[in-house]
Amino acid sequence: MEKVDENKEGIKGMVNPRRYGIERVAYLLMRLSGLGLLAYFVAHIYETSNILRGRVGWEEVISITQTTEGHVILAIVIGMCVFHTANGIRVMLGESGIGVGKPIRPDYPYPSPSQNARHKIAIYSSIILAALAMMYGLAVMFGE
């Protein structure tokens, strides 16, 4: 029997941000930021559990995070959080039918009304907001 190409590219296909424009980049960033935030969340739960070890245990774990590297990681987390939130709201609105445009006849070059300027602006705005939040976070952490 002839082998059927099911177009299963696996992780390689999933992390390829090319071919489909900024929407595909947003898709990838959404998943990367989600995984990063989940990792941070689990680490944060472990970090805060050290309060049960008393003052010594708490100050020991806080001294690890209150370093330049710790602050840079936290700034990246802030950026991921803001992008994930802003882009998540865009996705939610899109799935509710808001801002996706009206269906049109599929004529060459087959423009997709759902991938319109409003959504592109929302994606770029999410990236800019994330960058601004990271800068603010760095200013707060290194300012003290």
Added chain:
Amino acid sequence: MRESVIMKIHYGTALAAVALVAVHVLFRLTQGFVDSLTYESVIANYRFLPYAGMLEIILILLSIHGFNGLRVILLELKQGRSYEKAVSYGCIAAMIAIIAYGSRTIFMTNMGMV
């Protein structure tokens, strides 16, 4: 449970978590970032019942949202009856474990067992 219901829960937990995490972050900023992380300040936060309650709600919301998000990503990657079951049950187990571990910290600190 239907996937459409799961996604409604996913979006609901996201919106609620955004509001509550904003309050959590504001607590750090209003006290001063470094000062808010001192042992006394953290203990005082945990012993303040409304704040501890909010932390518990954030813990539950983010665990549900986070592990359902992980489930969605893993199911996008590969499909199959046994694989999908393993991923779904694995994510539920991880979610329960994180909620239990985080709740232990909140309850023990709130009740003065530190």
